[in-house]
Every structure is written in C-alpha cells, then in structure tokens.
Amino acid sequence: MYIPKVNEKTNVSVLHSLIKSHSLGTWVIYADGELVVNHILFLLDNTLGKKGTLVEHVTRENPAWKLLSSADNSLVIFHGAETYITLFWYPSKHEHSKAAPTWDCTVIHVHGMPRIAEDRKWLLEHINVLTDEHESNQALPWKASDASEDFIEQMLKRIVDIEIQIEKLEGKWKVNQNKQESDQLGVVAALLSRKDSQSIEMAFYISRCVSAAKDD
C-alpha cells in the first residue's frame, strides 16, 4: 500500500482499536497462481504475540483453508470510515482556486501467515469469545451456551479455525492532514452536521489529527 509519510499511522493501540470496531476483514491470499479473497469476521487477541493475533473461522465448504499449504502471501485488510470531501467545506476555497475535492479514508493492512488450528476446545472458546464481543451491547446478550448442545456440535464440525500471528501492521489515515487547521475544522463541522455514522467517525479521525498536530 502506498502511504505518504503524512498519512502513516503506526500507533499499535490505535490500529488495534480500529480492527476491533471494524472487524469484517478482507482476507487476501495468493495460492496456485490465483488471488483468493474472502470477507471474514476476525477476532483480535492483542495478548497473543508481539503485535497481536487474528483469529477467524471459515466454513469447511470454503476452499480457502485447503489452499493455505500452498499460499505464499496473506494479507487482511480492515476498512474504517471513508467519505467524499467536497472542497466547499474548506474556508480557504473561497480565497483561492488551488484545491481539488478528495476522498478521506482509514485502512489497515495486517501481514502474517495463517495457520489452521484443529482443536475442538480452542474452536469452542473462539466462538464463545466472538459471541460475547458482539452480543455485549445487546439488551439480553445471547451466549453460545444458550444453543442446544447438538446444534453447537454440528456447527463446530462445519467450521475450521485459522489464526494469523501479526508480523506487520500498516495503517493509512488519509484524513486531510495536508490541510491548514481552518480547512480541517471546516470539514469536521460539515461532517458532523450530516449525522450519519461514517461522517461522524471520519470527523473524529480528522479532529484527532488536528489535536495531534497541536501536541507536536
């Protein structure tokens, strides 16, 4: 991924946080001369390995897990907020005509080779943790143990667990860092007024980069 220096995000806690809040990953492997790409829910265990470990499960019908023995590349991509930025949101636009609209986005690339984890106990634990993570904000959180034992056993037989120890993390935060503060704040105000979740999340990232520049 091409990352201009100004857009580089290296803080591991910030990157982990985005992975946890946008955990549907785009998983790319290259095997037997083909790009094999699947869209999978990942769980990040930040206590395992130096940079954390990703855990996923795929149905046995998905050929990707059988290709892992011949895969020589693997990348998981996580997408945060993205939004179009019209240059009318820059106050400086009204002073000169030397700007173009852009598209802001936040994205993470996780490098590391996948390994199949064939262990029933571990697989059940993964399902439990994954469920707890996503049910925690429900009024009546469901637990995997609420399902019948037969159902859980059948489900475990149908899936394969895969873990990826993170070797390298890349973060690209394209959030108007190359603009003057008044333009950044103009964009934040416009995004907040739109009230949708993508715009509010993007306003948060841009505000953080304004504050960070002040701390320099």
Next chain:
Amino acid sequence: MYIPKVNEKTNVSVLHSLIKSHSLGTWVIYADGELVVNHILFLLDNTLGKKGTLVEHVTRENPAWKLLSSADNSLVIFHGAETYITLFWYPSKHEHSKAAPTWDCTVIHVHGMPRIAEDRKWLLEHINVLTDEHESNQALPWKASDASEDFIEQMLKRIVDIEIQIEKLEGKWKVNQNKQESDQLGVVAALLSRKDSQSIEMAFYISRCVSAAKDD
C-alpha cells in the same frame, strides 16, 4: 471468493449500482511475488465494454502503476453495507435454540487487467466526469474548470490514469436468504429502528431478497 449459491448476485445492473454508490475500491494486484493493494476511487463507465469499464487515477508516486507490466492478476473489490445480526431479531429464536448470530454483507469482485491510459485529453475528461458525479448533490456543484488552469495542469502531470475493462463480475449478497420470511422481516424491522446508514442500506437489501423470493 466462496459464494454459496443462495448468496450469489449476478444481475449486472444491481452490481453496477452498488459500484456507483460505494466507489472506493480495494485494488489488489499480484506482481513480482508480492500482493500490492491500494484503496482508490473508481469511476464506472457502463457504456464501455460488455460488462463496463472501471477508470481510476493514481498519483505518480504510487509504485503500483509501474508494476502493471509484471502483474499477472488484478482484482477490484467494492464493499456495500455490512452489519452484525444478533439472533434476537429472529422471532423463531423464541421457539427453538438452533441458530447462531451472523454478519451480513454485500461485496463485489471485479476481474480484469488494468491498462495505463496516457492521454492528457482523456485524463482531463475523467477528472471532469468524476467531479461531476460526486459534486452533483452539493448545493453549489464545483467543476474542475473552476480551478485555475495552472493548478489543473500541475494536477494532471502528477497523476496516471488506468482503465480496467471488466472481464468478470462476482457479487455476494449475504443477506439472510437462508432464513424464513418472519425472521427476515424481524431483522429488517430491527435494522430500520437503528436509523444509521449502514443498517438502513442492509434493511433495503434484505427486503429486496424477501420480495424476490415472493416473485419466484
């Protein structure tokens, strides 16, 4: 991409429509033994080629375009709405314990080999069309011709245009098609009550699949 038959979406107009509304693509090439992935805004021209043509521009500083001569694979991924589905939204959950939560998503894979289009006139036309597409819903749509000529000339020198004639389109709509109608409608109602744009978009996809099943 593994696509169970029930989740396969083949209608070209529907796929084109999602590309137009979610046009930040994840562009994957494999070149010189490496996965090279960038996140680029695409413009779809559905009048060019049998399945349409994607057009993108990258900065000359991005090494991806120089690698195209040695690339033997290229894939562009477009992501539509995605959301967690708790099984509390299924009325049938209250009758049995044979279900698990899931993650619904809509995604498109576009296959086709990229070609560099080194033509100043064509590049300017691309920038004009791209700008018009994204500025059309602004109160005062900006046009590239509003910028100073010097600025436009400098910008054109800094970017490279790439076009990808679409050879194959794959669509995966994982939108609760495997559930009974009352459960699908329970999910739609819950998503609509959340009012955020991702949930509303997903409710739309699920409703469409309920209507389509009735038309069978």
